[in-house]
Amino acid sequence: MHSSNTLWTRRPGLCVAGVIGALLVVRAAIVILSPIQLGPDEAQYWRWSQTLDWGYYSKPPLIAWGIAAVSSLVGDQEWGVRLLAPLAHGAAAFCLFAFGRLAFSATVGAWAAAFYLLMPGVALSSVIMSTDAVLLPMWSASLLCLWRLREKPGPWTAIWLGIALGGAMLAKYAALYLLVGAALSALLDRATRRALISPFGLIAALVATIVLGPNLAWNAAHDFATVSHTADNASLSAVSPDLSHGLKFLIDQMAVFGPLSFICLVAGLFLRRSVSDEHAKSTEIWLLCFIAPPLFVIAAQAIAVRAHANWAATAYPAASVLLASWIAYAPWKPWLKISLGINLLIGGLIAVLALSPSIADGLNASGGLKRVRGWEETALQLQTLTANTDTTAIMFDEREVWHGVDYYGRTLKLPPLRSWRRLDQARSHAEQAGAMRPGEDKNVLIASFREDFIPRISADFANFRPAGELRVSLGGNDVRTLRLFRGSGYAPLPRTADYEARFSSSESD
Structure with a gap:
C-alpha cells in the first residue's frame, strides 16, 4: 500500500495514464470484435x-482526416x-485529468477523467x-x-490554445460554444479577462484563425455548404414550441451523462451550500461558463423545434471536472461515487450489446440497431440483381441507403450509385456526389x-416500370424494403411551384 501511495504521490499522471490506457485497450478490443x-x-x-x-457537405474535415490516418495503417474494415x-x-x-490537477489537485483530475470516460454517452461514442x-x-x-493561459500566460500556451480552438472548429461547429464560454468567463472572471485581453489572447485568436482559415475558404468556394447545413439543422424556420420536448431533452441528458450524475x-447547482474557498468558488463559476450555454441553448431549441441528445455533449467535459471537484468536500460524496458505479454498469451493457447485438432481439429492442444492420446484405442483393445485366446505374431516394450500399459495395461489382434529388439543389452528400452523369x-x-x-x-423518367422489391431482415420484426423499378430517359422536372402543387395534391388524396 505504501509503495502504491508513493507512486501516486510521485507520478499521478503516469497512474492515470495507465488506467486510461487499460480502458482504451478494452474498448479498442470491443471495437475490433x-x-x-x-x-x-x-x-x-x-x-x-x-x-x-478542407470541408465536406455537412461537417468540417477533422473526422475524415482522422479516419484516413487510422485506416491507412489498419485498413478500412469496420473497426478500422x-x-x-x-x-x-x-x-x-x-x-481533463491535467485540467483538474492544474485547477484543483491530482485527485480531482483523476476523478474528472473517470466521470468523463464512464459517461454512457462516451461509452457509446467509443x-x-x-x-x-x-x-x-x-x-x-x-x-x-x-485555464493555463488564465493562470500563467505565455506565448506557447497561447499557441496551443489557438491550435485546440481551431481544431475543435474543424471537428464540429458546435465548438462555437467554446467562444461563448470564453466570453462569459472573461466577463465574470478578472484573471481570464486579463489573459484574453492581452497579446497572448491575440496570438491564440490568430492561430485559431489560421487553423480554421482553409475550411472557411472551402466553405466560401462551395456556397457555404457546411455552414448552411448546420443552420438547417437548427430548423428555426419551423418553430413549434412544445414543453414535452424539453422534458424529453432533460431525460436524454441522463442517458448521455449518466442518470445519477446528471441529477x-x-x-x-441549486442545493449546495455556499463555498467559502474563493479559489473553488471562482473555478466553479468558470466551469459553469462552459456547461450552461450548450445545455440552455439546446434545451431551448428542443422546446422550440427539436434537438438530438448529443447536441449538448460539449457541456460534459467541464461538468466532469465540476463533479470531480465536489467529491473533495460535497456532503453527497457517496452519491457521486454511486453515480460512477451506475455509469460503469451502463457502459458494460453497451459493451455486451456491441459484442452480441442479438441480445437486443431477445429484449425486443432490435429497432435500436436497425440502422447498423443489413447493409452488407442489401449491397449483395443489389449485386445479384444487376449481375449479367446492362444496368447503367442504381438510383436511391434515401441518403442513408446510398451511404450504406456505398460502403458495403466498395469491394463488389456494382453499377454507379446515384441519388435522386427531391429539390433542384443537393441537400446531402449523397445527392451531391451521386448526381446522375450523362x-x-x-x-x-x-x-x-x-x-x-x-x-x-417516375415523372423524372421517360420510361418507368415496376421490377419487384428487395427485402432484408434487420432483426426482430424489422425489415428493410426497397421497391424496385427500371427507368430510362432521366430528365428531372423543374422543381417549380407548379411541380410542388401537382404532387402535393396527389399525395394528399
Missing part, C-alpha cells in the same frame, strides 16, 4: 476519408473506421465513429489551455426506400 455494421453516418465519414479536403473513437476519448480524458469523438478531445484540450449536477440513364435500377417519392421519381 464487434459484429455491428457501420451506420449510414459512419459510412458517409468513410466516404469523405477517401478524398481528403471506428478505432479512432476510443483513442480520441482517451486523449480527452487525459486532458464503439461507433461520430463527430463528437473528434470534437470532445479538442474541446477538453481547449479548456486545459485556456447530482443539477442538484448541486449516358447513365439508359437502364437505371431505382431502389426506392421512400414510397411517397415514387410518383415524383
